[in-house]
Amino acid sequence: MFRRTFSRFCAGEEKRVGTRTVFVGNHPISETEAYIAQRFCDNRIVSSKYTLWNFLPKNLFEQFRRIANFYFLIIFLVQVTVDTPTSPVTSGLPLFFVITVTAIKQGYEDWLRHRADNEVNKSTVYIIENAKRVRKESEKIKVGDVVEVQADETFPCDLILLSSCTTDGTCYVTTASLDGESNCKTHYAVRDTITLCTAESIDTLRAAIECEQPQPDLYKFVGRINIYSNSLEAVARSLGPENLLLKGATLKNTKKIYGVAVYTGMETKMALNYQGKSQKRSAVEKSINAFLIVYLFILLTKAAVCTTLKYVWQSTPHNDEPWYNQKTQKERETLKVLKMFTDFLSFMVLFNFIIPVSMYVTVEMQKFLGSFFISWDKDFYDEEIHEGALVNTSDLNEELGQVDYVFTDKTGTLTENTMEFIECCIDGHKYKSVTQEVDGLSQTDGPLTYFDKADKNREELFLRALCLCHTVEIKTNDAVDGVTESAELTYISSSPDEIALVKGAKRYGFTFLGNRNGLMRVENQRKEIEEYELLHTLNFDSVRRRMSVIVKTQRGDILLFCKGADSAIFPRVQNHEIELTKAHVERNAMDGYRTLCVAFKEIAPDDYERINRQLLEAKMALQDREEKMEKVFDDIETNMNLIGATAVEDKLQDQAAETIEALHAAGLKVWVLTGDKMETAKSTCYACRLFQTSTELLELTTKTIEESERKEDRLHELLIEYRKKLLHEFPKSTRSLKKAWTEHQEYGLIIDGSTLSLILNSSQDSGSNNYKSIFLQICMKCTAVLCCRMAPLQKAQNLCFILPQFLYQFFCGFSQQPLYDAAYLTMYNICFTSLPILAYSLLEQHINIDTLTSDPRLYMKITGNAMLQLGPFLYWTFLAAFEGMVFFFGTYFLFQTASLEENGKVYGNWTFGTIVFTVLVFTVTLKLALDTRFWTWINHFVIWGSLAFYVFFSFFWGGIIWPFLKQQRMYFVFAQMLSSVSTWLAIILLIFISLFPEILLIVLKNVKRRTARRNLSCRRASDSLSARPSVRPLLLRTFSDESNIL
């Protein structure tokens, strides 16, 4: 009691320190104890960012945090307050458009999240209230409620398993949606509540659960349940992760379970793991921002230059205020400094379109729509699991083309994680099955080869160990789904290795028949049934890398069986036994098999009493339970006798090798993280061609470093040596080579856990990367190229849009006279140029699918944001500057005449601007057309449509006297302009001149490419004939099957 209050007192200090008390079924335990209702959050899940009420302000706030939007807001405000050359509409309308489009997109995405939330929150659950089964919405679950969950349902919140429909109080759970592991895991109820498997009986339970405050670690849980039976003395049982059913996991192979909610809503482990929709910024966006700053700088320079020149020019009085253009009294009286500042702002406003307002929205739309193409892609669709590619966030699409490192788990990613028992050795004698099994389930008594036999007793002991030392369960045949095998037993386990081992034992005549009344039943070679009482299971964990069981035989002997990795077992057995087995283990490991060693130990009854006590004590501990358990385990698993070893094969995934090879060819660095033995991992790496025969391996392992006192010195030496080697080879790459497995060119680095911790002082992590997503990444490259290309192109467009405006200032006395009409300024980014670039970025396939998929090396060209580097950026900028000059001076020289019309009439300044603008729009669009190498009807429609729209709009805009306009500047300007032959000729000429460098470049490239391709195809032909004929076609097939994002 004191401790509870104490810990509650402490809980105030930090949220996740201390414990919470949950009363099962919300029944108070006794009247004497004050029932303090702790307040917990409800079971509502909120993943959405906005509500109906805060959407507008919150979304606007987020959007204006973006540099460009904020910048345009400032410009807009300047236009509203200061007398500027263009009306606020010119920047206000595009900004409004951009903001609206983005808001719609984000609103839609949030609506989807709301819908998903609702689906979860409103789903039906059954709660036991007053011994009745009550139907409720999921969000109404409170902490302490007893929840009934049926097979194949997901758990609505974090539950402590109380009882299940099975007699032993277990249930099976798959956590595929949490950690991606799809195998079934067994969860247990505490012994005292197993029988309470009806609504009535569960309601009679009076218990309180004390457990830690919510924390995000999925695999950690510490708690204690106090059960108050009729006697007032509570029975305390420990609770661990094996008792906790996580929200999001699915109940499998169990009819129904009862559990009590301990964590609900946003406090569930799943929700705590959910990081929220944090704004992720891609490298592309970062470089866009960088270039924006460059342009902002150009803009400020231009404005400053113009302001300065304006005042220089105005220093002559007749320029400042000629008789025909007098100032008002107010203007004369304004402070000069203020005037200069206003002028500066005006120039900024005039040139502000150099920063394309719609660029972000184009990029965003491209990503948003592009993500549809990913999820639509049939080639990403998996027939087996009926799932296509799922795009969780469209923010990072283009990053898929920028992947440098691929981290992969070995088991289950490179390999299938379906294990097959290959051979075993008992006291150094090899037993190998030579059956050609297709599935290990049906054929049992295949012929076995005994190379030479071990002692019969030892053999049986070994096989008994295999039958007993595991956590495998038998699936009863009335299971909900799965294959029903009449006389067969189906094994279920969280680890496929164990199933393989149990099946292996079966092949040698020892069959595990399952648990009955806490007894494990084994049928031996003489078809007799042996029963063992399971006293304790010392669970497997990745630190100990072994597991044990303590069983009691029928004769009353207490035995401990232990199996685990050789490194975990060898130090704990008699030394003289190791030699024989070790040789086998190492050979098996070299062959790429997963090896396990099996050991046993007899425990004297006295010892057992002690062990039992220690174990129970440790299990009950609320604080530091894991450390305590570990210590007890460590004490128990000593001085064992080695019996033998097993070898299990984990088959490579279909086409894993081809994938790895392609990833290499694409210049990605693949790091494999594994918990296996080094030799096993190494051979897998060879098998999946992560290492080629020519690869020079650099090993950083305990073996190379040796167990000596000079360990660190030796490590240091090795590091220096390898580094020298690599630097010699690649003088420029100074990247750190220190981490895990890497394969760079012909070097492979192997580093094991202990060495790694020596270097980093941290233990080895297991990264999990979906096999499919690797495919996705390589396949995505083209989309990425496109978005990379887009940004500079569009910015350049705006540079050549604004440069004539700048040049015009030199001819209008730096008076901020706009060259283009306000409507053109407004529409340029929204209507005239945005759609073609969007269509281009979505639909372009500048390298066709087959080339792309057959040659992964192409990927190398685009990593590191190749298209957004300084070089291309400068090229685009200079080209745009050239075009801007052509537009302006071409028109300028055209105007050096009395008249352009055959009737001698004269054009004004708006015609001048319209000519420049027409050339501009056509040039920009046609340039895109030149770059488009994949013309679908959409491209045709959008490109020609944009031009047609421009012409139509110009006629329309100039064809009417608009009552809301102060000045009818454009009235019939466009039509009048088109009535002049000279203007037509000039427009055509200027467009041609502007496009000329581009055309030249494309033609030159084509000549080169044609040659290069011819060479390539020759080389490839000879390649595929001579070297590895079996590999190439396979590789081709792999990719043409798998990658079709374009």
Add this chain to the structure above:
Amino acid sequence: MTWSATARGAHQPDNTAFTQQRLPAWQPLLSASITLPLFFCAGLAFIGLGLGLYYSSNGIVELEHDYTGDAGSSNCSVCAAEGQGRAPPPPCSCAWYFSLHELFPGPVYLYYELSSFYQNNRRYGVSRDDAQLSGLPSALRQPANECAPYQRSATGLPIAPCGAIANSLFNDTFSLWHQHQPAGPYVEVPLDRAAIAWWTDYHVKFRNPPLVNGSLALAFRGTAPPPNWPRPVYELSADPNNTGFVNQDFVVWMRTAALPTFRKLYARIRQGDYSAGLPRGAYRVNISYNYPVRAFGGHKLLIFSNISWMGGKNPFLGIAYLVVGALCILVGFAMLVVYIRYQDQTDDDDDDE
């Protein structure tokens, strides 16, 4: 991680050309065999056009005369000197004598040119009220604020037409006299002052306010003329169809020029004996010199020009076409060389392998 399992892509994607990104597409490849002929063709076409443009530009005759009156260059210097520093300058007239030794082929257009006159200055350019000019009575009484300081007269009357552009209307006038025989009498050459402005401007954009009692003058009652104007707007011309806002000269002036040196159409010569052009002989242009330009360092020019299909004299287009055409052909040859060399190379490579 997703909240619900159902949110995952649960159903198989549609197998349409669009969703699978397999839309039929035209994939043009600008190969050398296509582009080389294109370059040559374009080059030839451009050169052809350029030659045409160049010769038609060269065929255009222009005769210009600077009558600013700077330093005794013409008798207009008297007027220039008289008007120096006086606003408004006193009425003054001068003349420009010239003779043609051959026919100046028609139709001949008479332009005036101003230089260093910034009609494209922003403050100047916005200083107008298009609503007023379209004849809106309310705007006539309430000129737009942009017109300031030419919005209201000193007595507070609204100025019509308001603004700096209207106020600075070009007010030199010209008349052309022809002397058929030496020492013979000068005969006035009829100048056609109609249809020198854009049709749409003259007929749609500019409208007079509704007449009051059939009188334009009454319609403008209560307004003041621009300060620099010697007479109100309804007296711009004696022709009732060419006065008020709908006056050719005024409409032409109101279309602000793009550059600080600009020409505006003054008249066309196409009537009577002069429809074929100006015959040889001596000519005199009587200039009423009113418009001060020396204050801002500008110049005034008179230009006689004829017009071809491409407009006035402008060698730029022709030369530009010729240069680009030549460039095309040059590049075409260069590409041809590159192409042939590459082809040889690849053939060699093929042989090697």
